[in-house]
Amino acid sequence: MTASNRLKGGMINRRKPLSFSFDGKVMSGFDGDTLASALLANGVKLMGRSFKYHRPRGPLTAGSEEPNAIVELREGARREPNTRATVAELYDGLTARSQNRFPSLGFDMMAINDRLSNFLTAGFYYKTFMWPAAFWEKLYEPVIRHAAGLGRASVEPDPDCYDKGFLHCDLLIIGAGPAGLAAALTAGRSGVDVVLADEDFLAGGRLNAETHSLGDDGGSEWAARATAELAAMPNVRLMMRTTVIGAFDHGIYGLVERVADHLAAPVDGQPRQRLWRTYTKSALLCGGAIERSIAFENNDRPGIMLAGAMRAYANRWASAAGQKVAIFANNDDAHRTARDLHRKGVAIAAVIDTRDHAPASTDYEVLTGATVTNTKGRLGVKSIDVTTAKGVRSFDVDALGVSGGWNPNVHLSCHMRGRPQWDDRLAAFVPSGDLPKGMVVAGAANGQMTTSAAMAEAAAIAATITTDLGHKAVKADLPQASDESADVSAFWFVEGTQRGWLDQQNDVTVKDITLAHQENFRSVEHLKRYTTLGMATDQGKTSNVGGLAIMAELAGKSIPEVGTTIYRPPYTPTAIGVFAGRSRDQEFRPVRKTPSHNWAEEQGAVFVEAGMWLRAQWFPKEGETHWRESVDREVITTRGSVGVCDVTTLGKIDVQGKDAATFLNRIYCNGFAKLAVGKTRYGLMLREDGIVMDDGTAARMAEDHFIVTTTTANAVGVYRHMEFVRQVLWPDLDVQIISTTESWAQFAVAGPNSRKLLEKIVDPDHDISNAGFPFMACGNITVCGGLNARLFRISFSGELAYEIAVPTRYGDAMIRALMEAGEEFGVCPYGTEALGVMRIEKGHATANELNGTTTALNLGLGRMVSETKDFIGATLSRREGLMADDGLRLVGLKPCEPNNPVPAGAHLMTAGTRVDAKHDQGYVTSACYSPSHGHHIALGYLKSGDQRMGEIIRLVSPLTGVEHDVEVTSAHFIDPKGERLRA
Amino acid sequence: MHSLKAVTPLGASAPVVDEINGFTMREVVDRALVSVAARKGQDKAVAKILAKLIDAPTPQAGHFGGAMTKSKSAAIWMAPAQWMLDAPMKSRDDITTSLAAEFGGKASLTDQSDAWCRFEITGPQIDRLCSLLCAVDPRRLTAGCATRSSIEHIGAFLVRLGRTKLHVIGPRSSAASLHHAITTAMTSSVY
The missing domain is CATH 3.10.20.440 (2Fe-2S iron-sulphur cluster binding domain, sarcosine oxidase, alpha subunit, N-terminal domain)
Structure with a gap:
C-alpha cells in the first residue's frame, strides 16, 4: 500500500x-x-x-x-x-x-x-x-x-523483566511541553535537582504539533534546543517515555519509564519498563490540556477526530486524516487546524462554527452559528450534514475535525481526592487549591490556554519554587510566543442528538445519559456506573465533562453542581508486570538458606518453606518412592541410633546485662532468676492477655549473659516483643539484646548414640558424659581441634540429644564432620517431617498447639505459671474463664482401628452425642504416622482431657467425611518418664 | 588449629567476585563484626573506648567512623549507645575476648561476624545502582555515611566508603537472594 x-x-x-x-x-x-x-x-x-x-x-x-x-x-x-x-x-x-x-x-x-x-x-x-x-x-x-x-x-508468562527503582529530586516537573520546558530551564539553570518526565518520546508537547513560532524559532526547534540544554545539565534528569501514573502520600509519585516499548524486544538484561517511586520536595504539574469533542448524531465514524489531533498528525507526523476535510468547533483554536491543513494542501470543505462571531477566512468557507447534525459512511465518514439558520447542507468529506474546547489536564492534581473547580471563562474544570502535598500546577493544566501565558506562568512558579528550595533563581529568558486566540463558547451537544457519542470506547451516548437521568441515576457516581461513562481504559479523558454537561442540563443544574467522579491512579493503563518488578517466579521473595543447605542439596533433600527459610523436609534415599518411607526411616534411625537435623532456623537472642536474669524472669511465666550458670531451662512466654506467645529455652552462659531460643516462626515476633519490653516497659533495667540467629549454625544431634558421636567431634578436654554434662546443661566448648563452639543438652525429639552450635561459616564443614563421625553408628540426617513426627510422639507443643488461643493450662503446663512473681501476662492468665477445670487440655489420640488416620483439624465428639458445634469437645492440632508405634497418632485439645484418659471418643471431620473412634491417651507417646533424654 | 573449613556466605571456598557493566562486586569475608552495646549509664565511657579503638571520633547516627582497611577498625552507628565494631578478621576466636578486656564490663559484646554477608561494590555509577536497589537518597549517602534500608525485602546496611565504593551488609542466610538482587541491578543499571 x-x-x-x-x-x-x-x-x-x-x-x-x-x-x-x-x-x-x-x-x-x-x-x-x-x-x-x-x-x-x-x-x-x-x-x-x-x-x-x-x-x-x-x-x-x-x-x-x-x-x-x-x-x-x-x-x-x-x-x-x-x-x-x-x-x-x-x-x-x-x-x-x-x-x-x-x-x-x-x-x-x-x-x-x-x-x-x-x-x-x-x-x-x-x-x-x-x-x-x-x-x-x-x-x-x-x-x-x-x-x-x-x-x-x-x-x-511475560517473557520480559521489569525494574523497580527509587528517584529523589527537589522538583519533579510533570510534562515537557512548553510550560514544563520553561519551568525546567528556570529551575535547572538555578541548580535545582530536577526530574522532568513526559510520556511522549519527544519533548515539546503541543509545540511539536503546532506551527507557531517562539521568538525567531519554530516552536519545535525551540523545544529541541531547550531539551538539548536540559539534557546537558547534570542536575536535570530528562525522562522521556515516562508517565507519571499517580500522585501519592507525602509527595511520592509513581513514574513508569517505558525502557524498551519502542523496540522489538528489550536489550538483553534490560527491563521492558521501570517503575520509579519518586520522592520529591515539590512537584510542578505541567500536564497540558486535553481536547474534548461535541456530541452530534453519528459523531464516531472513522475519520472524525479531534481538531487538535488532526493538526498534530499533519504538523508533527505529516499524516493527513483525509483528502477533503471539514472542521466543526466552538472555539478559535480549531480554526488553526483548517489553516495548517490548507497550507499543506489539504482541501478544506468548510469550517462549521457554533458561534456567530467565528473568525472568517479567505481560503475556505466558514459557516457561523452552524452545527453538524449527522454523518454518513459505514467504515469511514463520507459526508456530513450541516444545519445553519438557512437550512441543511451536505458536504462530502473523508475527515472531520471536531473541537468542543480544551479541558485542563487536572487528573494528577486530584489523585489525593482533591476536586477540581469550575472555570466559567474556559468552560472547564481547573485544579483547585486542594492539591497533593508539594504540588503546584502551571500552564494549560492550570487554565493558561495560550503558549506565552503557559510558559510565563510555569517559569514564574518554577522561580518561586527555586527560591523556596534555597537557590537563587536564574531567569529563563523565554522567547515570545506568537499569539493565538483561545476564545471559546461552551457548546456540548447538538440539540436533538440521540446517538451522539460521548464515551466512544464504552459506547455511551447522549441517549444513555438521558435514560440514566430518567431512571434517577443522577448522582455523578451512579451515572458513571449505570452508563459506564468513563470506565474504559481511557478513563473518560475525552468524554467525562461532556457527560456531566448533559446531566447538568437535564437536571437543571450547573456543571460544577453535578460535580466530577473521583480521579484515581494510574493515569494511563499500566502493565501489571511493572508493579511486580523483579518479584516473580523463584525471586518472588528472598529466601533464607540454612548453613547446611548446599550439603542438603547434594543429598537430594526435599525442601519446604518455613517463612522465608528453606528447610530440608526429608532426605530421600535410593529406592524410597514415597515421602513416608524416608520420614519413617529417619525417625527409626534416630530413635535407634543417631540422627542430625539443622535447627539453625530457631530464633536465637543474645541477652546481656546486669539485669538480664530479672528481665527474663519478667518475660517468662516460669522462674529464671535463679537459673544456674551452665544450665538451660524451658520457658513459656505469655502475652499480656495471658495466652501463650511462644516457648523456647534460655541458656545461662554467664551471670549476665543468656542465650534465648524461640520457635522458627516467632523469632522476629519474640525479638520485637523483647525490644518493646526493654525500651518501653522497663527502661530502667540494664539489658542489651541482639539477634544471633544467623551467627551460629546449630545442629540437633539426637538418639542413643548421640553422645558417642559428639565425643568424636568435641575436643577431649570437655567432659560431655552424663555426669559432666547432664540433661539441660549448656556451655562453651571447642570442637575439631580448637574451634569455639557451644553445646546445649536439650531434646525436642525425646531422645538423648544435644544441640551443637558453631560459627555459621563452619556450618557446612560441621554437618560434613558430623556425618563422617556418625558413619560407624549409621547416622542419618533428618528433616522437618521427622522432627515433627518425633516431637508429636514426645508430646512437645509447637506452633500448631501455640495457636494464639491456648493457655499454659490448656497445654498441661499450668504448674509452670508462677504464682509468686510478676511477669507479663500474670494477671490476665488468672482470669476465671481461663482457669476452668473443664477447659481444653492437651491430650494424645490414637485410632481404635490402627489403620485409621487422625487428621489435624478434625473435631472431637463424645460418643452418642450429636455432631454439631454445641457438642464439640475439642479438636486435633497435630497428626502423624508414628513409625515407633506402627499407627497414626495425634495431639489435640479436649475438654477436661486430663481426666478422660482411656475414653473412646469420636473423631469427626464433616468436611472430609471422616468419622471414627479414637482413644484418649497421654500426649507423651514415648518415654513418658523422660528416661531417654536423661540417659 | 581446628580442621573445619569455612565457606563464604555464598557457600564458596573463596570470595565470589562479579564484574558487570563497570561494577565490581566482591564478597567480603576478612572483616569481623562485633556488636558493642553500652551497659546502663556507660554510654560516654563506651564511646570513648570505641573512639580509641577506631582511632577516630565515635560515629553519630547515620554514619561510620574509623577506616575499613587491612590494619584499621571502624564503628558503624546502629542505635542509641550501640555500634557495630568492624575490625580486620584475624582469628575470630579472640576478638570478643580481647575486646572484653578493653571495655572492662562497660559494654555488652556480641560477635556478629557470621551473622552477615557483605558485598563490596566499586564502580563509577554507585548512585545509579543505589536507585535501583533501595529507597535511600544516594545524594545523601556520601562517603562516611552508613544507613539501614531494605533491598528487595531484605533488611541491609549500606556503608558508603567513597564516591565509587559501597559496602552492602545483609543477613547471611539471604546472601544468595541479596547477591541476585545486586547483580540484577548492576546488569540493569545502564540507563
Whole structure:
C-alpha cells in the first residue's frame, strides 16, 4: 500500500523507513511515527471496533487519552491487548492486530449489536439478565464476555523483566511541553535537582504539533534546543517515555519509564519498563490540556477526530486524516487546524462554527452559528450534514475535525481526592487549591490556554519554587510566543442528538445519559456506573465533562453542581508486570538458606518453606518412592541410633546485662532468676492477655549473659516483643539484646548414640558424659581441634540429644564432620517431617498447639505459671474463664482401628452425642504416622482431657467425611518418664 | 588449629567476585563484626573506648567512623549507645575476648561476624545502582555515611566508603537472594 496520505514536512525521519503490519497487511512508515500516524499516512482510518455496538472506529486523538484506536500489539508471549495505536512508537517489524471484531475489522458480525441498540441501552444487563439466576455464570457471563472482549491476552508468562527503582529530586516537573520546558530551564539553570518526565518520546508537547513560532524559532526547534540544554545539565534528569501514573502520600509519585516499548524486544538484561517511586520536595504539574469533542448524531465514524489531533498528525507526523476535510468547533483554536491543513494542501470543505462571531477566512468557507447534525459512511465518514439558520447542507468529506474546547489536564492534581473547580471563562474544570502535598500546577493544566501565558506562568512558579528550595533563581529568558486566540463558547451537544457519542470506547451516548437521568441515576457516581461513562481504559479523558454537561442540563443544574467522579491512579493503563518488578517466579521473595543447605542439596533433600527459610523436609534415599518411607526411616534411625537435623532456623537472642536474669524472669511465666550458670531451662512466654506467645529455652552462659531460643516462626515476633519490653516497659533495667540467629549454625544431634558421636567431634578436654554434662546443661566448648563452639543438652525429639552450635561459616564443614563421625553408628540426617513426627510422639507443643488461643493450662503446663512473681501476662492468665477445670487440655489420640488416620483439624465428639458445634469437645492440632508405634497418632485439645484418659471418643471431620473412634491417651507417646533424654 | 573449613556466605571456598557493566562486586569475608552495646549509664565511657579503638571520633547516627582497611577498625552507628565494631578478621576466636578486656564490663559484646554477608561494590555509577536497589537518597549517602534500608525485602546496611565504593551488609542466610538482587541491578543499571 502506498502512503497515500503522507504530507510533506513533519518531524519524522524519512531517511529511516520502517516496515510494519496491521491485520496482516504490510505497510511502511518512518522513524518518529506512531502506529496511528503511520496507519493514517497509509490511508487507514478504520483501526478498531467499539466495545458494545462494535461500531467501526478510527483514532479520535493523537495521545494517551485515545479511546478508539486500541489494538493488540506484538505477537506470541509479548502480545499485549488494548494498546493505544496513538502512542505506540513505530519500530521495524511491528505487528498489530485489530481487536473486538469477528471475522474481520471490515466485516464484523457482532456489529449486529448496533442494529439492536434500542435494546442495548444503559442498564441493559441489569434489566435483562435477572433470571433465571443459574444462567448467569454458565451462559450469560461467558457470552457477554466473548462479545465484549477488548483484545486477547497471550495467556503465556511475560517473557520480559521489569525494574523497580527509587528517584529523589527537589522538583519533579510533570510534562515537557512548553510550560514544563520553561519551568525546567528556570529551575535547572538555578541548580535545582530536577526530574522532568513526559510520556511522549519527544519533548515539546503541543509545540511539536503546532506551527507557531517562539521568538525567531519554530516552536519545535525551540523545544529541541531547550531539551538539548536540559539534557546537558547534570542536575536535570530528562525522562522521556515516562508517565507519571499517580500522585501519592507525602509527595511520592509513581513514574513508569517505558525502557524498551519502542523496540522489538528489550536489550538483553534490560527491563521492558521501570517503575520509579519518586520522592520529591515539590512537584510542578505541567500536564497540558486535553481536547474534548461535541456530541452530534453519528459523531464516531472513522475519520472524525479531534481538531487538535488532526493538526498534530499533519504538523508533527505529516499524516493527513483525509483528502477533503471539514472542521466543526466552538472555539478559535480549531480554526488553526483548517489553516495548517490548507497550507499543506489539504482541501478544506468548510469550517462549521457554533458561534456567530467565528473568525472568517479567505481560503475556505466558514459557516457561523452552524452545527453538524449527522454523518454518513459505514467504515469511514463520507459526508456530513450541516444545519445553519438557512437550512441543511451536505458536504462530502473523508475527515472531520471536531473541537468542543480544551479541558485542563487536572487528573494528577486530584489523585489525593482533591476536586477540581469550575472555570466559567474556559468552560472547564481547573485544579483547585486542594492539591497533593508539594504540588503546584502551571500552564494549560492550570487554565493558561495560550503558549506565552503557559510558559510565563510555569517559569514564574518554577522561580518561586527555586527560591523556596534555597537557590537563587536564574531567569529563563523565554522567547515570545506568537499569539493565538483561545476564545471559546461552551457548546456540548447538538440539540436533538440521540446517538451522539460521548464515551466512544464504552459506547455511551447522549441517549444513555438521558435514560440514566430518567431512571434517577443522577448522582455523578451512579451515572458513571449505570452508563459506564468513563470506565474504559481511557478513563473518560475525552468524554467525562461532556457527560456531566448533559446531566447538568437535564437536571437543571450547573456543571460544577453535578460535580466530577473521583480521579484515581494510574493515569494511563499500566502493565501489571511493572508493579511486580523483579518479584516473580523463584525471586518472588528472598529466601533464607540454612548453613547446611548446599550439603542438603547434594543429598537430594526435599525442601519446604518455613517463612522465608528453606528447610530440608526429608532426605530421600535410593529406592524410597514415597515421602513416608524416608520420614519413617529417619525417625527409626534416630530413635535407634543417631540422627542430625539443622535447627539453625530457631530464633536465637543474645541477652546481656546486669539485669538480664530479672528481665527474663519478667518475660517468662516460669522462674529464671535463679537459673544456674551452665544450665538451660524451658520457658513459656505469655502475652499480656495471658495466652501463650511462644516457648523456647534460655541458656545461662554467664551471670549476665543468656542465650534465648524461640520457635522458627516467632523469632522476629519474640525479638520485637523483647525490644518493646526493654525500651518501653522497663527502661530502667540494664539489658542489651541482639539477634544471633544467623551467627551460629546449630545442629540437633539426637538418639542413643548421640553422645558417642559428639565425643568424636568435641575436643577431649570437655567432659560431655552424663555426669559432666547432664540433661539441660549448656556451655562453651571447642570442637575439631580448637574451634569455639557451644553445646546445649536439650531434646525436642525425646531422645538423648544435644544441640551443637558453631560459627555459621563452619556450618557446612560441621554437618560434613558430623556425618563422617556418625558413619560407624549409621547416622542419618533428618528433616522437618521427622522432627515433627518425633516431637508429636514426645508430646512437645509447637506452633500448631501455640495457636494464639491456648493457655499454659490448656497445654498441661499450668504448674509452670508462677504464682509468686510478676511477669507479663500474670494477671490476665488468672482470669476465671481461663482457669476452668473443664477447659481444653492437651491430650494424645490414637485410632481404635490402627489403620485409621487422625487428621489435624478434625473435631472431637463424645460418643452418642450429636455432631454439631454445641457438642464439640475439642479438636486435633497435630497428626502423624508414628513409625515407633506402627499407627497414626495425634495431639489435640479436649475438654477436661486430663481426666478422660482411656475414653473412646469420636473423631469427626464433616468436611472430609471422616468419622471414627479414637482413644484418649497421654500426649507423651514415648518415654513418658523422660528416661531417654536423661540417659 | 581446628580442621573445619569455612565457606563464604555464598557457600564458596573463596570470595565470589562479579564484574558487570563497570561494577565490581566482591564478597567480603576478612572483616569481623562485633556488636558493642553500652551497659546502663556507660554510654560516654563506651564511646570513648570505641573512639580509641577506631582511632577516630565515635560515629553519630547515620554514619561510620574509623577506616575499613587491612590494619584499621571502624564503628558503624546502629542505635542509641550501640555500634557495630568492624575490625580486620584475624582469628575470630579472640576478638570478643580481647575486646572484653578493653571495655572492662562497660559494654555488652556480641560477635556478629557470621551473622552477615557483605558485598563490596566499586564502580563509577554507585548512585545509579543505589536507585535501583533501595529507597535511600544516594545524594545523601556520601562517603562516611552508613544507613539501614531494605533491598528487595531484605533488611541491609549500606556503608558508603567513597564516591565509587559501597559496602552492602545483609543477613547471611539471604546472601544468595541479596547477591541476585545486586547483580540484577548492576546488569540493569545502564540507563
